[in-house]
Amino acid sequence: MKLTELRVINSLIYGPVPSRRLGHSLGINNIPPKICSYSCVYCQLGNTIDMQVERQTFYDPKKMVQATKEKVRQIKEKGGPIDYLAFVPDGEPTLDANLGSEIDLLKSLDIKIAVITNASLLWREDVRHDLQKADWVSLKVDTVSEEIWRAINRPHKSLSLRIILDGMITFANTFKGELTTESMLIQEINDNNEELEKIANFQAQLKPTKSYLAIPIRPPAKRTITAASEHTLNRAYQIFSKRLSEVEYLIGYEGNAFAFTGNIENDLLSITSVHPMREEAVIELLKKADTDRGVIEKLISDNSLIEVEYQSKKFYMRKLR
Ligand code: SF4
Numbered sequence: 001m002k003l004t005e006l007r008v009i010n011s012l013i014y015g016p017v018p019s020r021r022l023g024h025s026l027g028i029n030n031i032p033p034k035i036c037s038y039s040c041v042y043c044q045l046g047n048t049i050d051m052q053v054e055r056q057t058f059y060d061p062k063k064m065v066q067a068t069k070e071k072v073r074q075i076k077e078k079g080g081p082i083d084y085l086a087f088v089p090d091g092e093p094t095l096d097a098n099l100g101s102e103i104d105l106l107k108s109l110d111i112k113i114a115v116i117t118n119a120s121l122l123w124r125e126d127v128r129h130d131l132q133k134a135d136w137v138s139l140k141v142d143t144v145s146e147e148i149w150r151a152i153n154r155p156h157k158s159l160s161l162r163i164i165l166d167g168m169i170t171f172a173n174t175f176k177g178e179l180t181t182e183s184m185l186i187q188e189i190n191d192n193n194e195e196l197e198k199i200a201n202f203q204a205q206l207k208p209t210k211s212y213l214a215i216p217i218r219p220p221a222k223r224t225i226t227a228a229s230e231h232t233l234n235r236a237y238q239i240f241s242k243r244l245s246e247v248e249y250l251i252g253y254e255g256n257a258f259a260f261t262g263n264i265e266n267d268l269l270s271i272t273s274v275h276p277m278r279e280e281a282v283i284e285l286l287k288k289a290d291t292d293r294g295v296i297e298k299l300i301s302d303n304s305l306i307e308v309e310y311q312s313k314k315f316y317m318r319k320l321r
Helices: 001-009 063-079 099-109 123-132 146-151 161-174 193-206 230-243 264-272 279-288 294-301
Strands: 013-019 023-029 084-087 110-118 136-140 178-184 210-214 246-248 305-310 314-316
Touching: 001 013, 001 063, 013 063, 063 099, 099 110, 099 123, 110 161, 123 161, 146 161, 146 230, 161 193, 178 193, 178 279, 193 230, 210 230, 210 314, 230 246, 230 305, 230 314, 264 294, 264 305, 264 314, 279 294, 279 314, 294 305
Parallel strands: 023 084, 084 110, 110 136, 136 178, 178 210, 210 246
Antiparallel strands: 013 023, 305 314
């Protein structure tokens, strides 16, 4: 391998990065910037440079796998943990025609493999076949309505939302690993009650182990968009929770896990960054910590927490930055 090629391939393996969903995740960037079948308004990589739906070879799979193995060896030598090898590239990972063989070749490392996909190619049998090999897959479900899909995901012109949604259901029915979903909520695009209900109903058919509600936390491709508010996130959480077994926020704050750490402020902020807490639950936790509502009032006054109401009940959630 030429030195420059080796450098390029090595630079495609990054991390491990801390991830709330995946723990210590070693990233594999199997797509050059920025090739995607979507050009989402909230994309943190900017507008898509090359819109495509055809799969192709971007890098030599054997060399990518070799570089991954070398990186894993170096990390393990230093005693660093790796929970997942994660295909999280500068574009849509399933556009890589070698995704399946790369996963096959990486299995010998005995580390779980994750893929975060926009799901737009799941109507293809070969893509579903490749993803079946992963241990953990996240599917993007921002909307189930054609008009909103065009506004938020700005798809390649040849794609059809109906066919994509069917592909997701087919995949979910056969996938043996852990299936999760991710929905990015944008103010006045996909955050109204009617759409949230529809998304939740659709996701219920996928039976994900967890459904994540996200908002953009880095500068989006389209600067004029606004993330859904705390009130909306709380509303979405309540709507999703009625139909899905587990719902969590992905709103940027990684928190400090959920155990009672002895620091009530940290505990409240960690929990409320993942889901809103009902007033009764907060009171219960305050009692355990042998303290009172003064903690809540302090967190509200320093802009860390907000109080929101839903169906006449009080909830507390982390203030978005
Ligand atoms: S699918 Fe992902 S990579 Fe592609 S435009 Fe949307 S957010 Fe960006």
